[in-house]
Amino acid sequence: MIGISDIEAAAERIAGHVVRTPTAPSPGLSALLGVPVTAKLELLQRTGSFKARGATAKLLSLSEAERAAGVVAVSGGNHGIALAVMAAALEVKATVVMPRSAPARAVEIARTAGASVRVTDTMDEAFSLVERLRQEGFTLVHPFDDPVVVAGQGTVGLEFAADADEVTDVLVSVGGGGLIAGVAAALRARRPRVRIWGVETEGAQAMSQALAAGGPVPVALSSIVSTLSAPSVSQLTYDQVSALVTDVLSVPDREAVRGCLDLAEHAKLWTEPAAGCLLPAARQVVERMGHDVRLGLVVCGGNATTADMAVWTEQFGLR
Structure with a gap:
């Protein structure tokens, strides 16, 4: 298991090479969802994502x-x-x-x-x-099956725990599971009462299928969201998520793209569907846990072009 000491060591190692991204309340998303929302803006990271x-x-x-x-x-x-x-x-x-x-x-x-x-x-x-x-x-350099990489991604959670106001539930996108594995380890150590939710798109459900099977399994990929499309999770990320994460939610591609449009309109953030999927999942969390929740969103990346968004909005009839 990746622990807080691993993540703290990674934070020291990468300091000066990456950006300590802002953590900020979002009045627009709070009004949209009807509950307080705080966003960790990893789309402002070097190269446009937490990676x-x-x-x-x-x-x-x-x-x-x-x-x-x-x-x-x-x-x-x-x-x-x-x-x-x-x-x-x-x-x-x-x-x-x-x-x-x-x-x-x-x-x-x-x-x-x-x-x-x-x-x-x-x-x-x-x-x-x-x-x-x-x-x-x-x-x-594996995207998620490497404890050093996972600890590096966990620095997102370390910063979020230090910078965010009180939150009850944090949502994190899931592909192979490297980000949520690291973030969950950091948050469990620093804010143990916070619930952590993974979010996948339908057709890229490697983690939820692993949880159902009791371990990593190969999955068929059909989602448009290539940045979440891992053919399986690793034993490392599965172990972290199964121990530390409340649940992994799935949303359709269409709703992930709609989430990008909502983030642009209400939060003034240009994101990719791997981050857009957080909004429909956030609505699921509010429905399940009630309106007393205070949400944290790890806005993982913004590497989508205007041409990409035009194609997706046309494909799903969202114009």
Whole structure:
């Protein structure tokens, strides 16, 4: 299990390399949801998402031999961007493997940062290629199956616990589970009475299916939300979530996109559907727990283009 001491050590390691992002009450979201809402604004992080934290923590932990070998990662978008940009900043050669479903902008940013980008047809093929490259000598920077990466992501929770007013329930998006595993560990240590809720999109339900099965299982992926589309969670993230998280909620892709529009209109935040899914899930939490709740939202990223949003709003009839 990742503990608070691991997360505190990660915070010391990455200080000066990443942004301590703002934590702020949102009058607009509070009015929309009918309960007080505080947002942790990780979309303002370097590279546009929380992923810079875990990638930086891992890169700074490498030996000279591992740095010389170069690093490799698989990504649906944000982890690849983060690794490419932060590896360039730390002068480490990086290779990023992405499925064709990854946003074109993510591929472009990773290449512009100097990473070698390999594109595969599916996410399963991406993971397989990364494993082959690892066997050839590259150092793997896994998006969620690595305690150093998870501890790095946990610094989000460390900051939230220090900066937020009183909250009763915190919602965190879930793909492979690295963010929620780290955030839950930090919050359980610093604010033990807070309930923690994971949020997935339908068709990217690796964690909820793992919880139902009693451990990680492969899942079929059909969500448009590539940044949450992990083919399975890891034993590490499953163990953390099963022990520390109240429940994992699922929302349709359409509602995740609608959540992005609501965040733009009511919170003045430009997000991606991996963050937009928090709003429909927040409504579920209010329905289940009552109107005395005080919500915290970890707004995980904002790497969506105006063209992406135009396509999604047209696809789901949200214009």
